[in-house]
Amino acid sequence: MNERTQGQRPTDPSGKFKAHRAKGARRGSALEAIVGSGALWAWGFLCYLSPVLISTPDASSSVGLEYGFFTSQAAVIATALLLVAGSRRNTMAMGPTPLIIAAAVMGAATVVLPWLLARQMLAFVILVGVITGIAGTLCGAAWGARYSLDFRDAPGVIILSFLFAYVLYLAISHIEAGPFAVVTVAALPLVSMGLRTDEAARRHHVSLDVFPSKATIAPDAMPGEIVAGSWEARLLPWRSMAPIILAALIGNFISSAIMGTTYEQAASLFAGGVAVCFIIAVLALVPFTLEKHDFSALSLYRTTVTFAVAGLLIILALGGAGIPMGGALVQGCAMFLQVLVYVLVTQSTQREGLAPLLSFSVGQGLISAVVLAGNILGKQFYYLAGGALAPFEIACAIGVLLLFCVVVNTKAGGASDDLATAETPGVPGRQAPTPNKENHAAAFAEHFKLTKREAEVLEYLVRGRSLPYIADTLFVTTGTVKTHVKHIYRKCAVGTRQELLDLFEREG
Numbered sequence: 001m002n003e004r005t006q007g008q009r010p011t012d013p014s015g016k017f018k019a020h021r022a023k024g025a026r027r028g029s030a031l032e033a034i035v036g037s038g039a040l041w042a043w044g045f046l047c048y049l050s051p052v053l054i055s056t057p058d059a060s061s062s063v064g065l066e067y068g069f070f071t072s073q074a075a076v077i078a079t080a081l082l083l084v085a086g087s088r089r090n091t092m093a094m095g096p097t098p099l100i101i102a103a104a105v106m107g108a109a110t111v112v113l114p115w116l117l118a119r120q121m122l123a124f125v126i127l128v129g130v131i132t133g134i135a136g137t138l139c140g141a142a143w144g145a146r147y148s149l150d151f152r153d154a155p156g157v158i159i160l161s162f163l164f165a166y167v168l169y170l171a172i173s174h175i176e177a178g179p180f181a182v183v184t185v186a187a188l189p190l191v192s193m194g195l196r197t198d199e200a201a202r203r204h205h206v207s208l209d210v211f212p213s214k215a216t217i218a219p220d221a222m223p224g225e226i227v228a229g230s231w232e233a234r235l236l237p238w239r240s241m242a243p244i245i246l247a248a249l250i251g252n253f254i255s256s257a258i259m260g261t262t263y264e265q266a267a268s269l270f271a272g273g274v275a276v277c278f279i280i281a282v283l284a285l286v287p288f289t290l291e292k293h294d295f296s297a298l299s300l301y302r303t304t305v306t307f308a309v310a311g312l313l314i315i316l317a318l319g320g321a322g323i324p325m326g327g328a329l330v331q332g333c334a335m336f337l338q339v340l341v342y343v344l345v346t347q348s349t350q351r352e353g354l355a356p357l358l359s360f361s362v363g364q365g366l367i368s369a370v371v372l373a374g375n376i377l378g379k380q381f382y383y384l385a386g387g388a389l390a391p392f393e394i395a396c397a398i399g400v401l402l403l404f405c406v407v408v409n410t411k412a413g414g415a416s417d418d419l420a421t422a423e424t425p426g427v428p429g430r431q432a433p434t435p436n437k438e439n440h441a442a443a444f445a446e447h448f449k450l451t452k453r454e455a456e457v458l459e460y461l462v463r464g465r466s467l468p469y470i471a472d473t474l475f476v477t478t479g480t481v482k483t484h485v486k487h488i489y490r491k492c493a494v495g496t497r498q499e500l501l502d503l504f505e506r507e508g
Contacts, residue, residue: 037165038162040192043192047132073369074133075134080362080365080366102135103192106139138226138357139192144342145225158342166274231358235354244341247333248337251330255374255375277332277335311326311330450487458488461497
């Protein structure tokens with residue numbers, strides 16, 4: 001044994017040790033994402049949609065909580081619209097401090113809310129709704145940025161995070177209302193952003209590759225991953241989300257009509273809906289776990305809508321006796337369709353290199369718009385019908401017809417092309433590049449005499465894909481991809497990715 005090898009660890013030509021260590025780190029990071037984002041979603045369920053914060057529910061406190069909920073949803077919509085309107089001003093950077101502040105504000109608002117409701121201070125309840133709506137949007141976008149890093153397992157991570165949120169909701173909602181319950185709910189946003197900050201610090205180098213910020217950031221500072229990327233709202237999967245939004249609107253309308261004005265009915269119906277969401281999430285995860293690359297948002301959408309139709313048919317068949325079970329099915333499906341919006345927005349953010357603050361704020365805004373419109377329409381219908389069963393059954397029958405038409409449309413073509421995952425040949429579950437940009441990349445590679453593998457790497461680079469993402473897709477190590485990138489930079493006479501992108505656009 002010579003001096004160069006003495007005392008050194010044996011080499012690992014196959015890279016198995018490095019791959020195993022990276023896989024373990026990725027699992028730990030995914031677990032933090034599941035628990036952290038799940039805690040945030042659970043807070044949203046518990047704060048406004050659970051009696052856990054109210055010791056003695058009455059008509060005034062129910063109305064106040066409802067106003068706070070509606071206001072928070074309106075604030076989410078307004079935040080999304082403002083971001084879309086100012087989407088050209090995308091040179092800012094956002095580190096962990098604003099997110100921690102937002103989480104602290106959400107926690108403080110949770111503590112104050114029961115006190116305000118008890119004293120019927122409606123104006124301040126509305127103010128709290130505005131504040132939590134804005135802060136919740138920022139925190140949700142932060143986790144959206146994290147979802148966008150899970151290239152292969154993103155749908156599973158999202159579904160598991162909501163599954164964890166449902167478990168938290170069911171567990172905490174059984175705590176007796178009081179100071180302990182309030183503190184528990186108030187701690188959830190802080191726990192969420194604490195885990196997110198810790199996880200983001202450990203993946204700092206990966207994040208810089210995935211979300212290269214346009215703003216000037218110190219090398220040791222947190223990257224502006226939430227705001228980095230394309231700020232083009234038109235690149236979002238609008239056509240894919242349209243049938244989901246329509247189905248969710250119908251579900252929220254029916255659920256709101258069932259709830260009427262009784263908070264106790266709303267609490268029991270929502271708890272049943274969460275249980276239904278739990279079942280759908282488990283059913284979705286079974287095939288995804290067995291066939292990890294074969295995830296179809298379209299098939300999951302159809303399954304969810306089928307549950308909703310079953311709920312409506314139960315109500316039509318059993319009348320008032322079928323409302324508890326049928327209402328829970330409809331409510332649960334309306335809630336789970338929101339998860340599908342997150343999945344589609346995540347896939348679009350990954351594919352198009354969108355700024356997570358824009359894409360996930362718009363996604364949350366769409367969800368809030370559906371929830372708000374569905375609840376307001378449902379309550380107005382309840383008032384007009386006077387609580388009579390016959391008009392409600394007619395509404396359920398119309399809902400069945402509409403959902404049937406939507407499903408048939410997606411099956412026949414329609415939005416199914418967008419909901420179904422377009423796969424890259426040889427790589428199941430991968431989004432295929434668009435033809436125009438693919439042709440331009442091929443011509444660009446030929447012009448600068450890139451090798452076949454370098455041309456493949458280029459196609460992903462120009463779409464904002466990270467080095468780990470490219471390595472994961474091409475089944476090579478990140479080091480190998482870095483070598484290809486260096487060769488591309490040298491042949492194109494550029495020094496950074498931004499210079500490469502500028503050159504690519506000029507040549508186009």
